[in-house]
Amino acid sequence: MHSMAYGDQPALICELVDWARACGFAVTAAGKGTKYLPAYHDSTPDTVWAHYGLDAEQAAAAGMNARMFNSFLDGTKSAIEMAAVANATGLGAPEGGLVFPPCGRDDLPHALRPRALGGQLEGPGMVEVVSSLERDGRPVYRDLRWGVYVTIEAPTNYAAACFRQYGLTTDATGRFAAMYKPFHLIGLELNVSILSAALRGEATGTPRSFTADVVAVAKRDLTAGTELDGEGGFTVWGRLTTAARSLADGALPIGLAHGVRLTAPVTKGQVVRWSDVAIDEADEAVSLRRALEAQARAAAS
Template sequence: MNLHKLLSDREQQGRPIRVGLIGAGRYGTMYLAQANNIPGIHVVAIADINVKRAQGAFDLVGWPKNQVAPDIATALENRSTTIVANADELFNVDIDVIVEATGNPIVGVKHALRAIEARKHIIMVTVEADALAGPALARRAEEAGVVYSMAYGDQPALIMELVDWARTSGFDVVCAGKGAKYLEHYHEMNPDNVWENWEFSKELTDSGQLNPNMHTSFRDGTKASIEMAAVANGAGLVPSDNGLTFTPGDVEEIATICRPASVGGALAHEGTVDVMSSVKRDGTWIPHNTQEGVFVVVKATNDYVSGCFTEYPWHPDPTGQYAALYRPYHYVGLELNMSIANAVLRGISTGSPLGFFGDVVATAKKELKAGEFLDGEGGYTVWGKLVSAKHSVAIGALPVALAHHVELRNDIPKGATVRWEDVIIDDSLAQALELRRETEALVAESVLTA
């Protein structure tokens, strides 16, 4: 509440929030489409190694040509925006907040560290980096006195908002989650057959506008696991070691499905995360499904509250003990400024890791042989499975974010977890490995916190 008033005050004072955006992909472009209509905001620079793509983003959103500057110095002086090919140019100039939207977990960790070292707030759109080393990055940001935040508009931050609502209202969180389309064979999906599992026209898939690796990750379970790991770490919730259930159901069934198996639900325990499928196992779409939405399930604290659940149209479970709050949509980059404003004006995040509770581990899509190279999220070799961080560290599991271009030492059966001992790690990953080790070291205290 009142963020717009605070932004308007900054506008009147001539002190706009100075934003540096790294990555001119879909998310960054969506934010640019809104930025000129928000008081108190000055997008100083967009960094993208593909300068042509960044220029194309300007064209897509109708960015005024008289607001395009030749360099950062001019952009700061004239309240205009420039494009740079190297993100390093953003860290040593007068910028308040960095938005990391590259989608690359290794690069994302690097940029977050640079921002923290430069005492700039960091909004981590690249949730893959957050799942890999977010707990350590958040710890470093806190020590540096800056905000490390999930990006509002993406589902994890919106789920965190619902979790905060629940706990602030006095409820215990039983489950936090989202909806997504899921069928059992999706874990075997790869870029060659990905379009068989989407509803796009052949004209669109043949056009080259869509990234087959990205859309494989969206459907093979990896992206859902990464997003729910971010929620688990941000909310102190513990995933099941068996992964997400992807149980089919509609909006009215959220509280019935996302409750413990001991009372008829699908969960291994309370205080966890899960994803519901928007289609039945035969592929039939479920009317009023949870696709694109987010939810939190809470438990009645006493009989009076249980009575309230059944008296109001809150879609409780059959026992009247569990109820859900549901938001049916997310506006992605169009909502990003909520994170930027909260970080700079209030010094708070829209979701940030409390500890290390959930991890996304590389899981073989097929029989893998020693000498093969893993190709990471959305590829042919592995998908990302969500497990508890305690379990991941105990078995020495390899995070899926580090399963890129690494060689196998050992054969891996289909469906098995790839472990650190199974791969040869490239020295070029030293920085990401350092942050990952810091994250894994937090598992003991995170388990105690949970």
């Protein structure tokens, strides 16, 4: 059995999705909160601490790893976690990447609706991450930086009336509502996964399909011969997309964008492709990825 770790945000999000579906609600969106500004995609281990309000000495004294914390900030970790949720739940991934709309708890049902209805989503049933910062850097009111959420649509007028009567946060129409958890305790909640697996034989979230992928995107103009340094590094960050778009583009997954050299230049903001790098096809991780891609193409044909 493979299981997500309860306490980490993907498992908590999957739990909210299961709850919503079990109640008969259509899931409009699901995801988490984080600290985000567009400039963070360019962040490197040399610049990361200023974004957290720390200096290098304070971070070192606390035992904080610059590359790891930079992957939290530059969008890579959010993309990986939302890919995990999409692949576990069947929710869609935004083809062009996460939008990170600034959004507090009270605005979840309004912002996390399809764009056709005035929200921020490409369509219904999507994963998305909300930012705890407005685009000008001001803090979002009642932000969800440490939490997770699901937005739902009432299947009937009666259910919509219940949303209002029972005090759920709704949009102006009353048909869309949100349920959220304002925190996650990471390792402190892991026993839920352990006991669920041992006593119930159930995973707290597990992949079921190849719905979403995380592709490597250049942080700066990269020349041929540049060695990519993967998650949280100086050269690339991970952007969420659909598995179909990733395969169509021949995109290099972020998990394999480490320790490989470019054979062609890649401009800032461009997706790195398999054809742009010298790859060791005999590497076990590469072989597994190639097998996944072949399986996905066969299923789509």
